[in-house]
Amino acid sequence: MAMRLYDTARQEIVDLELNDHVQMYVCGITPYDSTHLGHAATYLTYDLIIRRLEDRGHTVELVRNVTDVDDSILPKARELGIDFLELAESEMDRFNQDLEALNTRPANLEPRATESIAGMIELIGSLESSGHTYTTDGITYFDVETFTSFGKLSHLTTDEMVALARERGGSPDDPRQRNPLDFVLWQPSADDEPRWDSPFGPGRPGWHIECSAMSMDALGTTIDIHGGGGDLIFPHHECEIAQSESVTGEPFSRYWVHAGLVAYQGTKMSKSLGNLVFVSDLRQQIDPRAIRLALMAHRYRFDFEWFDEEAQRAQSDLELLVRAGGGADPVNHGQLIDEVRDALDDDLDTPRIRTALLTAAQSIEDHADPLSSGCLIAAASLCGIELR
Ligand SMILES: [Zn+2]
Known part of the structure; x- marks a missing residue:
């Protein structure tokens, strides 16, 4: 395919x-x-x-x-x-x-x-x-x-x-x-x-x-x-x-x-309105990996609005992923990475990937499965989020 x-x-x-x-x-x-x-x-x-x-x-x-x-x-x-x-x-x-x-x-x-x-x-x-x-x-x-x-x-x-x-x-x-x-x-x-x-x-x-x-x-x-x-x-x-x-x-x-x-929060983001959200400012507030994760909540080709609270939510989501990854060695096969590949191939369906990563992380937290930790690390890494 x-x-x-x-x-x-x-x-x-x-x-x-x-x-x-x-x-x-x-x-x-x-x-x-x-x-x-x-x-x-x-x-x-x-x-x-x-x-x-x-x-x-x-x-x-x-x-x-x-x-x-x-x-x-x-x-x-x-x-x-x-x-x-x-x-x-x-x-x-x-x-x-x-x-x-x-x-x-x-x-x-x-x-x-x-x-x-x-x-x-x-x-x-x-x-x-x-x-x-x-x-x-x-x-x-x-x-x-x-x-x-x-x-x-x-x-x-x-x-x-x-x-x-x-x-x-x-x-x-x-x-x-x-x-x-x-x-x-x-x-x-x-x-x-x-x-x-x-x-x-x-x-x-x-x-x-x-x-x-x-x-x-x-x-x-x-x-x-x-x-x-x-x-x-x-x-x-x-x-x-x-x-x-x-x-x-x-x-x-x-x-x-x-x-x-x-x-930005219901208004066009523009220089003249002075409401640009700068990456350098966001990097002071949250981990840059959380910025990636936050943006993945939005489908790439549609316009979207950014709300300030997305930053903190993405930071706690990232913390969940890092905990669930637990520094395991990456495992490059399995259901999770297959789903991520499928979703990337499907016109970059990043909201689906984000949900899949967070669901996997939550179930790892609930059941402590080391193999899944490796799968999570590899799947996140394919999306440019290094959890180790
Ligand atoms: Zn050009």
């Missing part, structure tokens, strides 16, 4: 048909603020997929980029009065510490946008020579009229795409654009912004072209699995497809897997 995941483009749960070596690209952070619970939920999702694929005998090559130049990091650096690369450096350190504490597999490669500009310029050049771009006021745009299947990932109507573009960093109302859905490939930099020389004038790349170039540089024309938060489906990933496939004529990714967004 294949592992099954929900594919955003096909809009259904599909069997993953994969070679032994799997190439995965997951959009990384813009390092201008600390890792919050939404990031943690996203990166834990791909970590679980990687762990299960490795358990099934695949090797997985994970590329996770760093968007260290874009429209959000530059204003933040300006506000703090520091160089944007200095800000990127310190936030990347914090991000990596948070992900390491959460026991996620490190990426095989973490390309940085500022170190990948040559690839972006080359890609824009190919788009230009094949008639997919136009330039107005020094800004080079992608012309969506030249890519007839624009919208095939998100399945949104034009009106919905325009509204989302407006909300998520696009400029659909800019009269310089021929179509409201056209997007920036290259733009002049403001006076205090970084700039690179290019055939399109000195300037800096648009956000979407960064990931197309970094992905194709690292993993070639077609990747197996592309991931990221659900808010990247449109416009970011839709635009990545349009740019990449316009140049290569090949599918950009075979599967598209997206993680849901996290709200």
Whole structure:
């Protein structure tokens, strides 16, 4: 039986048909603020997929980029009065510490946008020579009229795409654009912004072209699995497809897997509302393994709300698991690990896994069965929770 995941483009749960070596690209952070619970939920999702694929005998090559130049990091650096690369450096350190504490597999490669500009310029050049771009006021745009299947990932109507573009960093109302859905490939930099020389004038790349170039540089024309938060489906990933496939004529990714967004106690979690739940703060309150366990209570691809009391509940659940594990040697077979494997294969049914682990732990506490302790340790470990 294949592992099954929900594919955003096909809009259904599909069997993953994969070679032994799997190439995965997951959009990384813009390092201008600390890792919050939404990031943690996203990166834990791909970590679980990687762990299960490795358990099934695949090797997985994970590329996770760093968007260290874009429209959000530059204003933040300006506000703090520091160089944007200095800000990127310190936030990347914090991000990596948070992900390491959460026991996620490190990426095989973490390309940085500022170190990948040559690839972006080359890609824009190919788009230009094949008639997919136009330039107005020094800004080079992608012309969506030249890519007839624009919208095939998100399945949104034009009106919905325009509204989302407006909300998520696009400029659909800019009269310089021929179509409201056209997007920036290259733009002049403001006076205090970084700039690179290019055939399109000195300037800096648009956000979407960064990931197309970094992905194709690292993993070639077609990747197996592309991931990221659900808010990247449109416009970011839709635009990545349009740019990449316009140049290569090949599918950009075979599967598209997206993680849901996290709200906070009934409100959208956002920087402007000041209600972000930071992983570094949670780590002060509870064991990072409990953060993993808490997030497993939610199915990865649906948006969910986080409530503060979940943290303490997860901490006591973790303590139960640790007691029941009792430092036993892992036993990699048996009913419990079979159920965990089944649930991971079933579109990452982590709530079912969490219940199975806690039920097993409770019965071990009640009956003290050493073999079950070893099974519990192995089953939790498959989900990245080391009980020993
Ligand atoms: Zn991206």
